[in-house]
Amino acid sequence: xxxxxxxxxxxxxxxxxxxxxxxxxxxxxxxxxxxxxxxxxxxxxxxxxxxxxxxxxxxxxxxxxxxxxxxxxxxxxxxxxxxxxxxxxxxxxxxxxxxxxxxxxxxxxxxxxxxxxxxxxxxxxxxxxxxxxxxxxxxxxxxxxxxxxxxxxxxxxxxxxxxxxxxxxxxxxxxxxxxxxxxxxxxxxxxxxxxxxxxxxxxxxxxxxxxxxxxxxxxxxxxxxxxxxxxxxxxxxxxxxxxxxxxxxxxxxxxxxxxxxxxxxxxxxx
Numbered sequence: 001x002x003x004x005x006x007x008x009x010x011x012x013x014x015x016x017x018x019x020x021x022x023x024x025x026x027x028x029x030x031x032x033x034x035x036x037x038x039x040x041x042x043x044x045x046x047x048x049x050x051x052x053x054x055x056x057x058x059x060x061x062x063x064x065x066x067x068x069x070x071x072x073x074x075x076x077x078x079x080x081x082x083x084x085x086x087x088x089x090x091x092x093x094x095x096x097x098x099x100x101x102x103x104x105x106x107x108x109x110x111x112x113x114x115x116x117x118x119x120x121x122x123x124x125x126x127x128x129x130x131x132x133x134x135x136x137x138x139x140x141x142x143x144x145x146x147x148x149x150x151x152x153x154x155x156x157x158x159x160x161x162x163x164x165x166x167x168x169x170x171x172x173x174x175x176x177x178x179x180x181x182x183x184x185x186x187x188x189x190x191x192x193x194x195x196x197x198x199x200x201x202x203x204x205x206x207x208x209x210x211x212x213x214x215x216x217x218x219x220x221x222x223x224x225x226x227x228x229x230x231x232x233x234x235x236x237x238x239x240x241x242x243x244x245x246x247x248x249x250x251x252x253x254x255x256x257x258x259x260x261x262x263x264x265x266x267x268x269x270x
């Protein structure tokens with residue numbers, strides 16, 4: 001039943017006509033890879049995830065801006081998403097504490113969802129925001145796409161970034177943004193996959209051509225401060241994703257996220 005609901009949401013919106021102005025131009029949809037995230041964070045999970053996890057659906061202003069002071073100030077109410085709570089917990093999990101996902105969802109709604117929801121948008125309210133996000137994840141079907149290009153999680157196999165990007169572009173028909181996590185002197189690990197969508201929820205090219213300046217401007221739009229609770233996280237280096245550079249109490253660099261280098265690994269859980 002849930003999949004039918006998601007299918008209806010994603011397919012019916014293409015045939016509706018929308019009037020009025022929005023406070024954003026396009027979406028960035030980001031999914032994180034749990035084994036990479038959990039290599040730098042303490043995760044409380046009931047099982048080892050074998051699929052990407054939703055990080056967020058972020059309304060954006062073309063090309064590199066994010067809306068601020070959006071007119072919608074509706075507070076997060078858990079009761080509003082009760083019909084899809086179980087599916088959200090599996091697909092948009094709080095990796096830090098699986099049994100307590102509400103704070104993660106509240107943060108994403110308060111920062112991004114309130115801007116996505118408006119009277120002239122296909123996303124009218126909190127339930128729409130989270131339900132549409134589930135539908136986009138279903139539509140992307142990332143693990144099946146990785147399987148189709150013969151890429152599987154493996155801690156010992158090194159991947160070529162440009163080869164993976166070309167294969168994913170062929171699969172999606174648009175450019176795909178890969179984010180990697182860097183930890184001390186270890187190989188870079190695939191951390192997130194990000195795609196852009198137009199207001200009709202169709203995949204589009206993100207406003208990047210692959211050069212460093214484009215990545216810097218694009219990534220600076222999504223600097224999430226204070227999301228790491230245990231390490232000491234300071235201001236970012238240039239063109240980093242999820243900007244903080246995180247250290248331990250002895251000021252030893254722990255990790256940071258950035259554009260993937262030429263070689264990376266797609267890790268499995270140890």
